[in-house]
Amino acid sequence: MKAPRVHASDRLFVAFLFMFAVFLVALFVAVGFALFRGAWPTLIANPVAHLAGERWVPAQGWFGVAYFLYGTLISSFVGMVFASVVGVGTALLLTQFAHTFAVKAIRALIDVMSVIPSVVYGVWGLFALAPWLRFMPAGLMAAGLILGVMVLPTLIVTVGKMMDSVPQELVDGALALGATRTEKVRIIILPYARIGIIGAIFLCFGRALGEAVAVALVIGSAHGASRSWFAPGNTLASLIAKQFFSADTPLLRSSLYEVGLLLAFVYTVFYIASKLLVWRVSRRVGAV
Amino acid sequence: MGNTLRSELLSAFYGKQQVLHRVTLSAPEHQVTTIIGPTGSGKTTFVRCLNRLHETTPGARLEGDVWLGDVNLYALDPIIVRRKVGMVFQTPNPFPTLSIFENVASGVRLNGIRNKTVISEQVEKSLRLCSLWEEVKTILHQSVSPLTRGQQQRLCVARALAIEPVVLIFDEPTLTLDPLSALRIEELIEDLKRRYTIILVTNNLQQAARVADLTALLLNGELVEQGPPAELFTRPSDKRTEDYLTGRFG
Amino acid sequence: MKEEVLLAAIQRRKVRDRWFTGFLMGMGFFTLLPLFMIMIAVLWNGWRQLFTLSVALAAAGTAEVTALSLVVSVPFGVGLGLYLCDDRGTATANVIRHVANFLSGLPSLLIGMAVYEWLVAPMESRSLVAGSVALAVMAVPYIARETENKLCSRTAWFHDGALAIGASRYQAWTRIALPLLARPLVAAILFSSAHMLGETAPLLFTAGGGRSALRGVFAPVPTLQLRVYGDALTARPSLAGQVYAGALGLTIFTLVIFMLAKWIEYSDAR
Numbered sequence: 001m002k003a004p005r006v007h008a009s010d011r012l013f014v015a016f017l018f019m020f021a022v023f024l025v026a027l028f029v030a031v032g033f034a035l036f037r038g039a040w041p042t043l044i045a046n047p048v049a050h051l052a053g054e055r056w057v058p059a060q061g062w063f064g065v066a067y068f069l070y071g072t073l074i075s076s077f078v079g080m081v082f083a084s085v086v087g088v089g090t091a092l093l094l095t096q097f098a099h100t101f102a103v104k105a106i107r108a109l110i111d112v113m114s115v116i117p118s119v120v121y122g123v124w125g126l127f128a129l130a131p132w133l134r135f136m137p138a139g140l141m142a143a144g145l146i147l148g149v150m151v152l153p154t155l156i157v158t159v160g161k162m163m164d165s166v167p168q169e170l171v172d173g174a175l176a177l178g179a180t181r182t183e184k185v186r187i188i189i190l191p192y193a194r195i196g197i198i199g200a201i202f203l204c205f206g207r208a209l210g211e212a213v214a215v216a217l218v219i220g221s222a223h224g225a226s227r228s229w230f231a232p233g234n235t236l237a238s239l240i241a242k243q244f245f246s247a248d249t250p251l252l253r254s255s256l257y258e259v260g261l262l263l264a265f266v267y268t269v270f271y272i273a274s275k276l277l278v279w280r281v282s283r284r285v286g287a288v
Numbered sequence: 289m290g291n292t293l294r295s296e297l298l299s300a301f302y303g304k305q306q307v308l309h310r311v312t313l314s315a316p317e318h319q320v321t322t323i324i325g326p327t328g329s330g331k332t333t334f335v336r337c338l339n340r341l342h343e344t345t346p347g348a349r350l351e352g353d354v355w356l357g358d359v360n361l362y363a364l365d366p367i368i369v370r371r372k373v374g375m376v377f378q379t380p381n382p383f384p385t386l387s388i389f390e391n392v393a394s395g396v397r398l399n400g401i402r403n404k405t406v407i408s409e410q411v412e413k414s415l416r417l418c419s420l421w422e423e424v425k426t427i428l429h430q431s432v433s434p435l436t437r438g439q440q441q442r443l444c445v446a447r448a449l450a451i452e453p454v455v456l457i458f459d460e461p462t463l464t465l466d467p468l469s470a471l472r473i474e475e476l477i478e479d480l481k482r483r484y485t486i487i488l489v490t491n492n493l494q495q496a497a498r499v500a501d502l503t504a505l506l507l508n509g510e511l512v513e514q515g516p517p518a519e520l521f522t523r524p525s526d527k528r529t530e531d532y533l534t535g536r537f538g
Numbered sequence: 539m540k541e542e543v544l545l546a547a548i549q550r551r552k553v554r555d556r557w558f559t560g561f562l563m564g565m566g567f568f569t570l571l572p573l574f575m576i577m578i579a580v581l582w583n584g585w586r587q588l589f590t591l592s593v594a595l596a597a598a599g600t601a602e603v604t605a606l607s608l609v610v611s612v613p614f615g616v617g618l619g620l621y622l623c624d625d626r627g628t629a630t631a632n633v634i635r636h637v638a639n640f641l642s643g644l645p646s647l648l649i650g651m652a653v654y655e656w657l658v659a660p661m662e663s664r665s666l667v668a669g670s671v672a673l674a675v676m677a678v679p680y681i682a683r684e685t686e687n688k689l690c691s692r693t694a695w696f697h698d699g700a701l702a703i704g705a706s707r708y709q710a711w712t713r714i715a716l717p718l719l720a721r722p723l724v725a726a727i728l729f730s731s732a733h734m735l736g737e738t739a740p741l742l743f744t745a746g747g748g749r750s751a752l753r754g755v756f757a758p759v760p761t762l763q764l765r766v767y768g769d770a771l772t773a774r775p776s777l778a779g780q781v782y783a784g785a786l787g788l789t790i791f792t793l794v795i796f797m798l799a800k801w802i803e804y805s806d807a808r
Contacts, residue, residue, distance in 0.1 A: 013708035017624055020617035021634045024682075027675060028637050031644070034652035089565025097562055106566060113573045115796045117736040119767050120576065120785045126770055127778050128579040149572045156569065169381040173444070175344055176377075177395035177451060178370040180555040187394055191385035203643070210645020213738040217770050237647050237739075242771075244651070244743055260651050267645060275636075367548055400547025 035264065038257030041250060051258060056239075058252045065236065065259055071140055072235040072266065075215065076208040078144025079151065084201050086148075087155035094156070095163040096185055114153035121150050122214030129218075139231050143219040143238075147211060151204040158203065162196030163189055199277030206270035210263060212237035236263040290357055291317045291454045291485050293338060293373070298352035300333050300342055300509075307333050308509045310352065315455075315502070320477060320486045322496040322517070325506035326532070331489045332378075334506065335457045338487070339373035340366040356455065371399065373455040374448035378463050380440035382432040382447070389428040391443060395451040414450040418442040418476060438469025445476060455485040462495065474499055493533070497521060505529055577789075584786030587779050592765070593787045599759040600791065602666060603745055604734055606755070607673035612727055615678045619685025620711065626690060635686075642679035647739040649675050654743040666759040669745025673734045680733055684726035689719055721806040728799035735792045738763040762788040 036043065042050050042063075053064025090110075094103050125146040166189055174188045190197075220232025234242070240256050240263075247253040293315045300308035307330045315321035323331050336342040338354055340361065354361040361369045382391050392411045401407060411428075415421040420442045424435070432440060441461060448456060458477065462470035477486060477499055490496050496503055497517050504514035505528075513526045524530045587593070618638065625631040653672040658664050716723075746758025747768070766784035769777050 010708055013711075014624070017617065017621040020614060020621045021625075021630065023614060024618055024634060024637055024641075024678065027678065028641060030656065031641070031649060031652040031675065034655035035648060038651060038655045086565045086568045089562050090569045093562040093566045097559055106570065109570055109573055111800075112793065112796070113570075115732045115736055115792050116573075116576065117738065117763065117785075117788050117792055119738040119763055119770070120580065120789055123766060123770050123781055123785045124572075124576045124579055127583075127775075127781070128575065152569055152572075167381075169377055169379055170383060172341060172344075172375075172377060173381040173383065173447075174394075175341055176339060176370055176375040177398060177447065178367045179398055180367060180551050182555040182558040183398055183551065185558075187386070187398075188383060191383075207643055210647060211739075212645065212647040213742070213767055217767070237645055240647055240651070241739065241742060244654075257651065257655075260648050263645055264648055267643070268640075271640060271643060365548065365552075367551070371544075398551070399544055400550065 032264075035257055035260055039254055039261050041254040042258050043254075043261075047258065050255065051262065058243075058249070058255070061251070063255045063258075065239075065262065068234050068236050068239050068259070069262070069266075071143075071219070071233040072209055072237070072263070075140045075143040075219070075233075075235055076147060076205055078141060079147030079149075079208050080201060080205050082145060082148035083151050083155050083204065087152050088159055088197060090152075091156050091159040091163055092185060092189070095160050096189060097181060110153045110156055114157075118150060118211060118214045119217075121146055122217035125214065125218040139220055139228070140233050143215045143233075143235065146214050146218050147208040150211065150214060151208050154207065155200060155204045158200035159193075159197050162193040162200060165196070166192045195277050195280055199274045202270050202274035202277065206267050206274065209235075209270065210237055210267055212241040216241040236260075236266070292355075292357060293455050293485050293487065294355045295334075295338065296353045296355065298334070298337055298350065298354065300330070300337055300350040301348065302345070303347045306509065308337070308350075311506070311509075311511045313504055313511060313514060315485055315487050317485045318481055318483075319501035320481050320488055320499050321502040321504065322488045322490055322500035323504050323506055324490060324493060324496050327491065329506045330509040331491075331506050332459055333509075335375070335459055335487060335489055338455075338457060339375050340369045341375070371395075371451050372453050373457060374451065374453035375457045375459065376441070376444050376448055376461050378460045380437055380444055380464070382435075382440050382443050384432065386432070387429045388424050388432055388435070388443065391432060392446050392450050395447060399451060410450050411446075414446040417449055417480070418446040419472075420446055436469065438465050438472060441465060441469070441473060442476065445473075445480075449480075453484070455487070456480060458486070458488045460489050460491060462490075462492070470495075493521075505532060507532065580782055580786045580789055583779060584782035584784075587783035588786055590783065592780075593762070593783055596760045596762040596765045596784065597787050597791060599666075599745075600735065600761045600763065600788070602759060603669045603673060603741070603761055604731055606666065606670035607677060607734065608727065608731065610670065611674040611677035611681055611730070614674075615681025615730070616685050616723065616727075618678065618682035619689060622682060622686040623690040624711070638679035638682050642676070642683065645739070646676050646737050647742065650740040650743045653740070658744055661756065663756070664744055664746030664758045665756045666745065667755045669741050669759065669761070672740035672744045673737070676737060676740055677730050677734050681727060681730045684729055685723065688722040688726050721802055725799045725803040725806065728795050728802065732792050732796040732799065735763075735788065735795065738767050742767070762791065 039047075050063055051065045053062065054066045055062045055064045056068070090106075094106060125142060129142070129145075170188050170192065171184060174184045179187065215235055216238040219234060219238050236259050240259055243252070244256050247256055295311055295313050297310045297312055298308055299306060299310055311334060313321075313323075323334065325331050333342060337350055338361075342348050342350060343366070356372060361373070382388075383394065386394060389411055392414055393407050396407050396410050401410075412421060415424065420439065423439060424443075427434070432443065435443065445456075445461075458473075462473050465473065474495065477488060480486060481501075488496075488499065500517045502514065503517040503520045505512045505520070507528055512532075513520060513524060513529045520529065521533065524533060618634075622631055622635055622638075650672050653668055653675065657668040657671060661668070741761055741763055745761050745764060747760055747764060762784050766781055766788060769781045769784065
């Protein structure tokens, strides 16, 4: 690849570009290090026991996050169930069922959805959606629905890419047997793109977990922890968003950093899971 | 007449670009009609019009008619057309997520047949027709990936046969195969012509000479000449045919 | 296979196809419904108090924070994008790409916390600069990815062509690739800005509040995002009009930048 004689300016340029890569890694390390430094006081004491337990009463020194972890997973799960059904359906509609003006229009609108600020989604959920859905007061369910709506644009685009990656000759093969569009989706598109779609859902799950602002607005204020999906609660992120600002003791602040680390850990799990799935798909595509 | 496949003044377009110009061609029953021509001359587009796959491409459009016997295919439901006119593609395209058995059965199932014995019989019959049965009968329910490309292509032929079409289109079926596998596909085509109307697209003149009963030459989307291969290859009546055959282009 | 049986089956299949198509159209409707509901709610409830001093001040603050963060994130983001594109396919570049992807998906709240630890706590005050840094940390991987996508998909051929006629890699990028791609690059930066405007969480602990914009880069700055969030958190219906006005301002701000980006991208594609 490399020519035997390299311009002198070239080596300099490559080194210059590489500097940016080093910078990014430094940024990554700095963010991680800052979180660890913030959590250090409680982290060195006993990290696991400190956050174990069900009750979060900082004034009495109780920092149990079980309910918040539960709230995080449940609200994101609710959101992803909603977003998966609607998002995969919409992606099918866009990639398989229409090739017209409608597709362009819908895509443009979905693009607009993806740039609407998260706080606007939260405001809408709080003032417009919650009173409208009277059976559903602030809580995990409401937070889940807002999360679902928020990840939809990303989900549709990623899932759509997975569907577009199904080789045309397989689609032609199914059509040549006389398959209808529905049958084409059932026997070719969905089985072939299945793993990629699941990967995309995991990726969006990871995104949903960390959303703080919109969730903080619609999840209500939790005085008592409740397992109910319809009662006010908190997620890891909304807890930080609400309490970090007014955290007046070093112990509480350090505990919140530790909650942040836990959130980063949960995000990492979903990130890695989604990458492994997508990696498996790309390997299979290479093999077939 | 019977099962003669005939295109009448068929023109095809992608957007504004016209790729076929008023092609009129008959492919009689129990014969192999080969379509030859250089890459990009519209051969694939032509055959995709015959089983109405052309219209599934975004922006594609066509004029003219295609007749099967005395039935106008463009007056029928495309799903029925594609069941009557089977197709085998350039690259072997077995469905990678299905087993060997399910690949062949997929078309049968699509046609609303649920009876397991009927499906198994149909699968076995089709695989035998493609002389693939002996090779795969022990691994029927396994994935298609261990099959060679030649075997995969014969599996695709079996898949097309299982829904009992009356016309079979082969779109350069041996393009990506090794010579021995290609030969087996050729033998298979010779064998199948007793039962079906066969159209074979090829860029390989020797292949056309070996298996064709009728040959048609397409250049830049126009049908230049058609006739029995012996005549077309030895006494071309059109100057362009001669140029093509002697390798001046293509 | 009997012909009538087949025709009956085909009828059944086509009916099923129509049902499924209808179902998918319903899903598409459900996707777009929230968008229309949000737009109507924000416009209807927000326009009366849109043109007030506090909205204008907060908008100015948002513009300052975003602009300052672009000063940092654009050179680093574009540089990183160039690196990823230039070194494409190597193991190092793949690792770097993973790091960038990971960072761009990391809950942005955590980035706010990290910047709090590094800047706000030592300086003992939230500030314009801290808010900008938080946004920039978020934006760098995003801009890098956008740059890589925009550049790499389109430059491979003339980049290689330039190398083939003996240009150095430096010349290939600066003389040939970048000038041709100035417009998509501007579009990528605008997309990233719209994306940044959409994030409130990184500003939460870093940008602060206050009543007036432009008291210097080390002073807290009011932003639309924080104002809307703070007012909404009280959940007082009497504040709803004010909250909606801020939300409308923020939405308009974001959409104008987004449309501009789309327009540049569109005019470049022709």
